[in-house]
Amino acid sequence: MTLLEVERLAVSYGPRPALSGVDLSVAEGETVCVLGPSGGGKSTLLRAVAGLAEPDAGTIRLAGRDQAGVPAHRRGLGLMFQDHQLFPQRDVGGNVAFGLRMRRVGRAERRRRVAELLELVGLPGAERRRVSALSGGEQQRVALARALAPSPRLLMLDEPLGRLDRDLRERLVVELRQLFRRLGTTVLAVTHDQGEAFALADRVVVMREGRIAQAGSPAEVWGRPADAFVARFLGFRNLAAGRVGTGGTADTDWGPVPVPEGTPPGPCRLLIRPSGVRFLPPDAAASPGSPGALPATVRARTFRGDHVLLLLAPASGPPLEAACPLRAAPAEGERVGLAFDPSEVVLLPLPDAADSGEPDVAPGKAPGPA
Numbered sequence: 001m002t003l004l005e006v007e008r009l010a011v012s013y014g015p016r017p018a019l020s021g022v023d024l025s026v027a028e029g030e031t032v033c034v035l036g037p038s039g040g041g042k043s044t045l046l047r048a049v050a051g052l053a054e055p056d057a058g059t060i061r062l063a064g065r066d067q068a069g070v071p072a073h074r075r076g077l078g079l080m081f082q083d084h085q086l087f088p089q090r091d092v093g094g095n096v097a098f099g100l101r102m103r104r105v106g107r108a109e110r111r112r113r114v115a116e117l118l119e120l121v122g123l124p125g126a127e128r129r130r131v132s133a134l135s136g137g138e139q140q141r142v143a144l145a146r147a148l149a150p151s152p153r154l155l156m157l158d159e160p161l162g163r164l165d166r167d168l169r170e171r172l173v174v175e176l177r178q179l180f181r182r183l184g185t186t187v188l189a190v191t192h193d194q195g196e197a198f199a200l201a202d203r204v205v206v207m208r209e210g211r212i213a214q215a216g217s218p219a220e221v222w223g224r225p226a227d228a229f230v231a232r233f234l235g236f237r238n239l240a241a242g243r244v245g246t247g248g249t250a251d252t253d254w255g256p257v258p259v260p261e262g263t264p265p266g267p268c269r270l271l272i273r274p275s276g277v278r279f280l281p282p283d284a285a286a287s288p289g290s291p292g293a294l295p296a297t298v299r300a301r302t303f304r305g306d307h308v309l310l311l312l313a314p315a316s317g318p319p320l321e322a323a324c325p326l327r328a329a330p331a332e333g334e335r336v337g338l339a340f341d342p343s344e345v346v347l348l349p350l351p352d353a354a355d356s357g358e359p360d361v362a363p364g365k366a367p368g369p370a
Ligand SMILES: Nc1ncnc2c1ncn2[C@@H]1O[C@H](COP(=O)(O)OP(=O)(O)OP(=O)(O)O)[C@@H](O)[C@H]1O
Pocket: 013, 017, 018, 036, 037, 038, 039, 040, 041, 042, 043, 044, 045, 192
């Protein structure tokens, strides 16, 4: 069943639209992560659903009920927003019990529920601890327990792990996912970190300039970015324009690039995943005329744990990124021959003539698929 339905939502601050024509639905028990560059409208969407930003147009329905005119505190939502700090003067138990006290839940029941929630977020018995004596990660867990305490029908998280270091974030994201599954919580979360969104979400929604650029499962969005903007936002760098010929290849600045079978001839825009850049034996580089071999020099190597990311300067065309296992990675400065794996080449839609082109997005790291 659909819990949240947003239709043609528009919000503006003064003359500037922050959201326009946003359609989004969240099913019961689903975790949806909204991501996108800064200023894309993510927080505004959350605030509008929460009743903290006034829509100019469109509807927001929760469990089928139009929320127009329903104040924030009557929407039955759990909020964990960046600007919603813990109460420093209350202990952990007092913070978690806050929403229950507001709902006049009796003392014994409150105690039981707080103990249960602290157990759930991995802080059993922490009721009497002072908030100021907690680590950043522990504070986030308390904030989460506080948001979950009144059993909200929809939990809304704005950059839930924003302030934590990477290690802790990666660990907490897994725990959160398990927790939401176990409780059957419906979650709408906002993050600018694609790794976090892909790890947490059943569905990701990429926003750009107040509109939804793409929505789909993490595998769909990762596997088939809707356009060059989404591809760049996800950290893909190997993007090119070209023309598909009849021989199963596209002519690009990098020379011929094999395209998936059945690609129609004509102009195209394509993306080569870093894992689709293959290294040929060095002698192939010495004979650039051989099919598929593009001479290149390794400019930089970045160690990424289970693989190495290589920045390559090809003999023609813009720089390329390649990913390969450490033991197979050529050295910096080495000359290599390159070929492309057609199964790692993705055709992107051509930009509309009306589109003034995709704005650049800040370079990001490419996350691994969740
Ligand atoms: N209170 C406000 N008053 C005026 N303009 C605002 C206000 N809040 C947001 N905006 C503007 O609305 C647009 C969308 O902002 P929003 O905070 O929703 O984006 P975001 O995607 O959440 O960004 P970030 O990742 O930086 O938090 C931006 O252009 C922003 O400058």
